[in-house]
Structures are given as structure tokens and as C-alpha cells.
Amino acid sequence: LNLGNPNGSQRDDRARIRLRWYPNAMAELLPIALAKGIETDVARGLVREFSVVPQSSDIEDWPWPVKVYTLGRFELLIDGVSPAYSRKVPKKVLALLKAIIAFGGHEVPERKLNDALWPDEDGDCAHRSLTATLHRLRKLLSNGNAIRQTGGSLSLDDRFCWVDAAAFESSLIQGRDAGEGGDAVFLLYRGAFLAQEEDAPWAVPMRERLRAKFIHAVGRLGVSLEESGRYESAIDLYTRGIEADNLVEPFYQGLMHCYDRLNRRTEAVSAYRRLCQTLSGSLGVQPSGATQRLFETLRLN
Numbered sequence: 001l002n003l004g005n006p007n008g009s010q011r012d013d014r015a016r017i018r019l020r021w022y023p024n025a026m027a028e029l030l031p032i033a034l035a036k037g038i039e040t041d042v043a044r045g046l047v048r049e050f051s052v053v054p055q056s057s058d059i060e061d062w063p064w065p066v067k068v069y070t071l072g073r074f075e076l077l078i079d080g081v082s083p084a085y086s087r088k089v090p091k092k093v094l095a096l097l098k099a100i101i102a103f104g105g106h107e108v109p110e111r112k113l114n115d116a117l118w119p120d121e122d123g124d125c126a127h128r129s130l131t132a133t134l135h136r137l138r139k140l141l142s143n144g145n146a147i148r149q150t151g152g153s154l155s156l157d158d159r160f161c162w163v164d165a166a167a168f169e170s171s172l173i174q175g176r177d178a179g180e181g182g183d184a185v186f187l188l189y190r191g192a193f194l195a196q197e198e199d200a201p202w203a204v205p206m207r208e209r210l211r212a213k214f215i216h217a218v219g220r221l222g223v224s225l226e227e228s229g230r231y232e233s234a235i236d237l238y239t240r241g242i243e244a245d246n247l248v249e250p251f252y253q254g255l256m257h258c259y260d261r262l263n264r265r266t267e268a269v270s271a272y273r274r275l276c277q278t279l280s281g282s283l284g285v286q287p288s289g290a291t292q293r294l295f296e297t298l299r300l301n
Contacts, residue, residue: 027052034061053159060188064162065143070101071164071210072191072244078142092117093136098194100147100154101163102206107153116202164188165210172213186221186237189214191244215241215248222254231258246278253291260298268298 030052033043044063046052054062069075076083076094099116100108114126121129134154138144148155156163168188193207194200218241225234238254245251252275259268272287272295279285286292 027054030054034059060162060164060167062162064160066141066146066156066161068097068101068161068163069190070098070194071168071189072195074098074194074196078140083140090136090140092133093140095200096130096133096137098197098200099202100156101165102194102200102203104206105163105166106155107150108155109153111152113154116200164190165193165206168210169213172217186214186218186240189244211245214244215250218248219250219254222251226254226258226261231261234258247282249275249279249288249291252287253294256291256294256298265298269295272298 030043030047032038034040040061047063060067063080064077065079067077067080069077074094076097095117096113099113103112103116110127110130114121114123114130117133118126118129134147134149138147141147143160145157146160148157158166168185171185171188189210193210194203195207197203218237222234222237222241225231225237235255235258238251238258241248241251242255252271255271256268259265259271272291275287275291279287287295
């Protein structure tokens with residue numbers, strides 16, 4: 001696919017017809033074009049025209065019919081645009097989408113959704129409410145294939161839906177949190193999962209699981225960067241971690257250690273003081289003994 005040439009195959013009608021015979025090639029090449037910024041408008045147009053399904057479901061730049069951001073914020077995009085609501089925001093409809101994602105996004109039992117969203121209704125009433133809300137959600141998504149309903153369960157179809165939380169977990173499983181491309185993985189985690197749903201107990205397990213995975217990944221890569229002497233990169237990573245969760249003490253320890261190695265002790269002391277203020281203001285506690293001992297070594301040097 002000669003995406004960079006104005007006279008290339010994508011503008012040749014006969015060549016465009018031949019492209020239909022190479023869906024696998026397009027599924028491989030178009031993500032590369034999008035990642036490298038090569039004729040991105042043309043690449044997105046080919047995706048839509050030929051209904052190309054990417055080989056990986058975690059490519060954020062792909063022109064997904066449905067994109068959902070749940071980390072640090074909730075945002076729904078339909079063909080790249082936020083939906084326009086004729087009246088008020090359909091909270092229950094969006095709650096159904098959020099709950100499907102919170103329960104894993106695949107083969108979520110309808111009974112589980114009924115219990116989460118209509119806990120005070122009996123079985124038949126809850127089922128009718130779910131059916132009506134699902135119909136409204138499919139209409140909102142403008143894609144009848146985005147949500148599959150089989151065997152009493154609901155699933156988001158990975159061919160049409162991209163979810164940042166799922167992409168984050170998938171990237172971690174594939175080891176993309178280290179080496180080239182690692183930044184993109186950590187940038188996916190912009191904050192707690194559905195942080196606005198504080199009164200929704202069904203969101204808590206996913207929120208805590210993703211938070212734990214993020215903390216573990218940042219800590220693992222941070223140590224690796226320190227061991228290889230890449231202190232500036234480690235500082236950037238720890239800072240990003242603190243922006244996502246400012247109560248994780250090991251991130252401050254990492255900052256202090258990196259600043260010390262770079263002879264930037266004023267910044268190391270500032271990191272310690274920021275930690276003290278954060279812990280005192282949020283939890284009413286002081287830093288751990290290990291952090292205090294690290295601070296003392298800075299003062300003694």
C-alpha cells in the first residue's frame with residue numbers, strides 16, 4: 001500500500017478493487033501507517049471502506065467505531081466524536097456500558113448486570129429494564145454489532161470496540177510495559193478506573209485490580225531503569241505514577257534515589273516533603289521508616 005504517494009494505489013480505482021483481495025495485508029500495514037503518521041487520513045479511510053479488522057484489539061490510533069475511556073475519566077467516542085444527547089445524559093444507559101466493562105467486557109452474565117444496576121427490582125422487572133436499556137445503548141453506539149448477546153450474557157465485540165482499560169491490561173500481558181513502546185502503555189493509565197463512580201460497588205474490583213497492576217508495572221520498570229543508570233527516564237516514570245496515584249510511597253522513594261544519583265538533592269528533599277504533606281493531609285500518617293532513613297542519608301551526604 002503506497003500511502004505516501006499522491007498517485008499511489010489508494011487513489012487508483014482499479015487498485016482499490018484489488019485491495020479487497022488483501023485484507024490480511026491491510027490489517028498488518030495500516031496499523032503501521034497510523035503509528036508512524038503516514039497518510040493517516042487515507043489509512044483511516046481504507047479501514048472504514050474495506051471494514052478492516054486489526055490483528056490486535058489494543059491499537060488506540062485505529063479508527064474504532066466505538067472507543068471508551070475509563071481510566072482517569074469517562075469518555076465515549078462514536079466514530080471519533082462524542083455523542084450528542086438530545087436531552088439529558090442517559091445515565092442508566094452509560095451505566096450499563098460501564099458495568100459491562102467493569103465486569104470484564106466479555107460474557108458478562110445478565111443476572112450480574114441486573115443485580116448491579118437494578119438491585120431493588122425483582123427478576124422479571126430487572127430483566128425488562130436490562131432489555132430496554134440494552135436497546136437504547138445499541139442505538140447510542142450506532143453499531144448493532146458492538147454488543148453481542150449470547151446465552152444470557154453480554155460482550156463487547158473487540159472488532160468494533162476499543163476500551164482503554166482492556167488495552168492497558170492486554171499490553172501488560174504482552175510485556176509492552178518495557179522497552180520500546182513502553183511509554184504508550186503507561187500513558188493509557190491516566191487515573192483510577194471509573195473514578196467518578198464512587199457509589200458503584202461493582203466498579204471497585206476492576207479499579208483495584210488495574211491500580212495494582214499499574215503500580216507493579218511502574219515499580220518494576222522504574223527499578224530496571226535505575227539499575228541501567230537511566231535516572232532521567234526513571235524520574236519521568238515515577239512522576240507519571242505519582243500523578244496517577246499520589247499515595248504510592250515507593251514512587252517517592254524512587255524519585256529521591258534518582259535525584260540523589262544525579263546530585264540533585266534539593267529536588268530529592270522536595271520529593272520527601274511532598275510525600276509528607278500528601279500522607280499527612282490524606283491519611284494522617286508519616287512516611288515509613290524506610291523512606292525516613294533514605295531521607296536521613298540525603299541529609300548526611
